[in-house]
Amino acid sequence: MSTLLAKIIHQSTYSVKMVSNKTVILVTGANSGIGFETAKALATASPDFHVLLGSRSVEKVQKAIDDIKTTLGDSIKAGISALQIDVCDHDSIKAAKDQIETQFGKLDVLINNAGIIVYEKVDALTSLRRTFETNVFGQLITTETMEPLLQKSAKPYVVYVSSEQGSISERLNPEYKYREIRGDHYRMSKAALNMLSACHRYNYADWGCRVLAFNPGWCVSNLTGEKGREMRIKLGARDPKDPAIALVDVVFGKRDADIEKNGLVDLDGGVRPW
Template identity: 55%
Template sequence: MATDKTIVLVTGANSGIGLETVIHLSKSSPNYHIILCSRSQEKGEKALSSIQSAHGSSLQSPISVLQLDVTSAESIAAAKSHLDSTFSGHLDVLVQNAGVMPYQPLRDNSALTSFRETFETNVFGAAMLTDALAPLLQKSAEARIIYVSSGLGSITLRLDPGDEWRAIQGTIYRSSKAALDMLAACHRVEFAGWGCKVCAFNPGFCVTNLSGEEGRKRRVEMGARPASDAGRVLVDVISGKRDADVAKNGMVDVDGGVLPW
């Protein structure tokens, strides 16, 4: 199916920041086709139904659901096949939002498992998905890849005694996001030749279920901002309104400017 709409694929979009990005992007313009990706088809369909029920009259761009587990090579291949058949192998914007956040301390017996599971989703899955979809993005005149990272992945800020998040340990999560930032930096250099804009994005401390329902409750208690804040800003990154920051070396920050790597 050929289309003149900008095709945007958002991973991990059945909840949290991904879901809010889909909602606000659809509301912002009729010029997109948004692919809401979820590891579970059922959860993806449920998310779309809730979007349509709550925002139906204000939605402008169409939204479709695609089952995608970034840790599965078979799922990634199936997603690419779907894009090939449904959108003539074309993709304009890839928002790599899928992620997990473990709470196990390094001395816990399950630490190695947590390291592997976290990197499988936050780093390896993101890398494999980009590798699979890069040929589709190359067909776009305005290709973008946005890696939803975290200020906790900044090595510079981790070593800053004055950083407001210095007391937060989270070694496994921090390490995975630092690795994701390097992936973004490498793709930024490697894909510049065909005009793809690549950036990492810091959404700030948001209320999400990244670490489960208990983690979501803790975030609320700690005064985390609503995920919709990050979703709105991601729409600006997708639409090009933050291109001045994307052009800088660093992580595009939800509150303006960039954070250091």
């Protein structure tokens, strides 16, 4: 064999990386609430999916996976596995990206769900910094770190789990249902997240990436702690399975027309004002 031919064979052998034929979906904050129900719903949706349950806690995510396996048993169709990712820790995000690259060679859907409300009594600056660190900076850095993997997908999606609480138009609407709720820092962070989703929609359009900010509705979850969870149940907050069903529709492309519209993609269909 000539040296040149040997060199070509060597280069092609080592430059071709394995790319999964599954639709690879990462849900951040998947050990609890809306993220957990979304991972669960995706797990039964298609054998063509591989669902990565992102969590900052290895213990919590293992418990979540055990729970899914116990509850769903044979109705699980997709591959499911855990991925450690703390959206406030750049090294952790980078390690998660490297792991996805090694295992799957690409990422098809990124559901940026991890989020917080600071409900403990702390000073305003601490509350603002913590809120923005997770709900805005964490989402931005996660997406931009995953960008090269999303570019390898045939039909990539980036979802930002936002909130109608971030809508500036609704804040000033006297008819708005949740007008009495304060939560200024949380509202500001979700408004910034809506702008981030609009910027990424614009920036990523040339490589066909669909980007959306999603309104999951007011749901029972651990977002405001145990007491908050009880209060949500008492006041009739929705089941987090509802936004999970809507997010499965997003992954199947059933909400593509809404994603084209100018606004927050709503769990019940259509869009809400930014």
